[in-house]
Amino acid sequence: xxxxxxxxxxxxMARSRRQEFILNSAGVASATSVVRTDLPVAGAELRERQLHxxxxxxxxxxxxxxxxxxxxxxxxxxxxxxxxxxxxxxTQAIAFVAPAxxxxxxxxxxxxxxxxxxxxLGLMLGSITLGPLADRFGRRxxxxxSTVAFGAFALLTPLAADVMTLAVLRFLTGLGLGGAVxxxxxxxxxxxxxxxxxxxxxxMYCGFPMGAVVGGLISAPLxxxxxxxxxxVVGGLLPILLAFLLFWALPESASFLSRRKSAYEAGMPRxxxxxxxxATSGKSGLAVRELMSDGRGFGTLLLWFIxxxxxxxxxxxxxxxxxxxxxTGFSMSQAIHSLALLNGAGIVGGxxxxxxxxxxxxxxxxxxxxxxxxxxxxxxxxxxxxASWVMxxxxxxxxxxxxxxxxxxxxxxxxxxxxxxxxxxxxxxGVGRLGSFVGPLLGGMLWGLGWKAQELLFLAAIPSLLAALxxxxxxxxxxxxxxxxxxxxxxxxx
Numbered sequence: 001x002x003x004x005x006x007x008x009x010x011x012x013m014a015r016s017r018r019q020e021f022i023l024n025s026a027g028v029a030s031a032t033s034v035v036r037t038d039l040p041v042a043g044a045e046l047r048e049r050q051l052h053x054x055x056x057x058x059x060x061x062x063x064x065x066x067x068x069x070x071x072x073x074x075x076x077x078x079x080x081x082x083x084x085x086x087x088x089x090x091t092q093a094i095a096f097v098a099p100a101x102x103x104x105x106x107x108x109x110x111x112x113x114x115x116x117x118x119x120x121l122g123l124m125l126g127s128i129t130l131g132p133l134a135d136r137f138g139r140r141x142x143x144x145x146s147t148v149a150f151g152a153f154a155l156l157t158p159l160a161a162d163v164m165t166l167a168v169l170r171f172l173t174g175l176g177l178g179g180a181v182x183x184x185x186x187x188x189x190x191x192x193x194x195x196x197x198x199x200x201x202x203x204m205y206c207g208f209p210m211g212a213v214v215g216g217l218i219s220a221p222l223x224x225x226x227x228x229x230x231x232x233v234v235g236g237l238l239p240i241l242l243a244f245l246l247f248w249a250l251p252e253s254a255s256f257l258s259r260r261k262s263a264y265e266a267g268m269p270r271x272x273x274x275x276x277x278x279a280t281s282g283k284s285g286l287a288v289r290e291l292m293s294d295g296r297g298f299g300t301l302l303l304w305f306i307x308x309x310x311x312x313x314x315x316x317x318x319x320x321x322x323x324x325x326x327x328t329g330f331s332m333s334q335a336i337h338s339l340a341l342l343n344g345a346g347i348v349g350g351x352x353x354x355x356x357x358x359x360x361x362x363x364x365x366x367x368x369x370x371x372x373x374x375x376x377x378x379x380x381x382x383x384x385x386x387a388s389w390v391m392x393x394x395x396x397x398x399x400x401x402x403x404x405x406x407x408x409x410x411x412x413x414x415x416x417x418x419x420x421x422x423x424x425x426x427x428x429x430g431v432g433r434l435g436s437f438v439g440p441l442l443g444g445m446l447w448g449l450g451w452k453a454q455e456l457l458f459l460a461a462i463p464s465l466l467a468a469l470x471x472x473x474x475x476x477x478x479x480x481x482x483x484x485x486x487x488x489x490x491x492x493x494x
Contacts, residue, residue: 072251073191077200079250080184081207082242083147087177088211088343090154090235094119094170095319096219096336097228099326101166104228109323111163113444116319117437118167122174123181124433130179131426139187139422140252142179148243149176155236158229178433181208182425189413189421190253195358198410202354205406209343209350209398212318216340220333253418290420291427299477300424303412306470307432309463310370310408313377314401315436316460317342320443321394324453328384341391342398349403357407363475366407370468373400374461381457401464435463 094115102109126146134142153173160166185201192200215231222230291300321342322335330338349369356365376397383389409425416424443456 072254073193075249076191076251077188077204079246080143080188081204083143083180083184083239083246084205084207085211085214086147086235086239086242087150087180088208089215090150090173090211090239091119091123091177091208092212092215092318092339092343093154093219093231093235095322095339096215097223097231098319099323099332099335100223100228105162107163108448110444110448112319112323113441113447115163115167115170116315116440116444119170119174119177120315120433120437120440122171123178124174124430124437126175126178126180127182127426127433128178128430129426131182131422131424131430134183134186134422134426135420138252138257139183139190140246140250143183143187143250144243144246146176146179146183147239147246150174150180151176151236151239151243153236154232154239157232157236178429182422182429185409185413186422186425187253189410190418191251197413198357198362198407199351199354201410201413202350202406205409206347206350209346209402212343213340213347216336216343220336291416291424296415299415299474300428302470302474302477303408303415303428304431306366306408306467306474307412307428308435309467309470310373310401310405310435311432312435312439313373313460313463314405314439316439316443316456317377317397317401319440320447320456324456325390328453330387330390334387338391338394342394343402345395345398346402346406349399350406351403352399353403353407354410357410362407362411363471366404366411367468367471367475369400369404369407370464370471373397373404374464374468376400377457377461377464381454384454404467 094112098112098115099109101107102112130142130146150173153169153176157166157169157173160169185205188201188204189197215235218234219231222234290296318339321338322332325335325338326332353365353369356362376393376399379393380390380397383393408428412425412428413421439460443460446456446459
């Protein structure tokens with residue numbers, strides 16, 4: 001076959017095949033290796049043909065491109081994991097220091113419900129608003145500026161002198177935190193080979209609970225030596241320093257660059273999200289509408305509910321667990337270390353669930369995880385008088401609550417095409433953040449009304465049961481070949 005002369009039809013078919021490769025194949029990382037207009041087929045397929053046709057020069061170039069792909073993939077995963085680590089540290093920093101601030105300011109701990117809620121409201125709005133921006137301007141820019149934002153406002157937090165100012169600063173910090181998460185997930189998923197996509201997304205997002213683990217380990221000594229303000233100083237300086245490294249080393253999504261290239265070749269303005277979307281899907285309209293189109297509507301609503309329910313439980317635990325344990329007689333150090341244990345166990349659970357998803361049993365693994373999460377949370381409540389049993393129950397709660405969230409993050413990336421992937425993840429996490437806002441706020445209200453710690457924990461188990469039910473409904477859709485959303489749900493179920 002001659003590659004030097006092609007008909008217009010052949011060119012269109014080649015571009016289509018390149019685009020399909022970018023959306024679905026393994027190891028695509030370098031935009032320059034997949035959007036060249038002089039190649040009729042994309043990356044891995046071309047390299048394979050070159051190796052079999054005996055072209056040494058072409059084969060060598062193909063091997064070099066493959067190495068570059070892998071290098072970009074590793075770099076993207078590691079840098080996104082670093083962002084996730086600092087995101088996790090700053091998200092949960094307020095939970096580490098809340099008991100100390102309450103003692104320092106001589107206020108009731110129940111007032112921190114509004115502070116927790118303000119930060120999580122910022123997370124919700126950041127996820128919803130900055131996800132679509134990334135689909136328009138690229139993952140890289142939004143990740144970098146989100147990291148700068150949450151670092152800067154965390155650094156300003158020690159200046160707060162009252163609850164209202166603290167709540168405002170936590171809200172602004174949350175905007176940056178919320179903008180980073182959907183985009184590091186989307187960027188990682190777009191670089192990951194399909195056969196290990198859920199595992200790589202999970203490994204990357206392990207940085208989030210690892211940040212909480214690190215925070216739990218260093219917060220107590222920092223506060224005892226330098227005061228609670230030192231936790232936010234550390235949590236502010238490190239993201240700003242990381243942003244310089246991201247600017248220098250973080251690659252852009254090859255899928256995003258390919259869509260922009262396709263739009264440019266079609267004579268469309270690069271700055272128009274509608275045109276970019278039309279160039280890849282043949283449709284126009286706002287990206288958010290695409291979340292409900294092509295049979296994705298009911299599946300999207302189920303995903304939103306699962307994110308809402310699980311993040312409600314998760315953020316209730318990470319914000320209130322230390323205070324609840326102190327209230328039941330645990331020391332401050334034990335209470336802070338319980339969060340490190342919760343998040344550390346979440347890493348183990350997330351890795352296990354990620355592997356199950358890659359092996360083709362995602363919905364069964366997630367449904368069972370949510371059921372066991374509910375049992376574990378009830379276990380914390382009923383074993384409150386025995387420190388060993390409490391820590392054991394916290395370990396299992398972390399494995400299944402946080403681990404299942406990792407699984408949902410990875411699963412959601414397979415539900416949406418590249419053109420709206422960051423938007424889809426942003427809205428799922430944004431609606432989930434509404435749950436993370438409601439959970440801590442409701443906990444503070446019920447605490448103020450005199451609810452016991454055991455009663456609050458029993459209540460926190462209910463959303464996990466409802467999430468298990470929603471996962472079952474999603475699996476029913478996937479098994480129904482006649483359902484309107486079956487095609488999309490099946491891609492999730494497989």
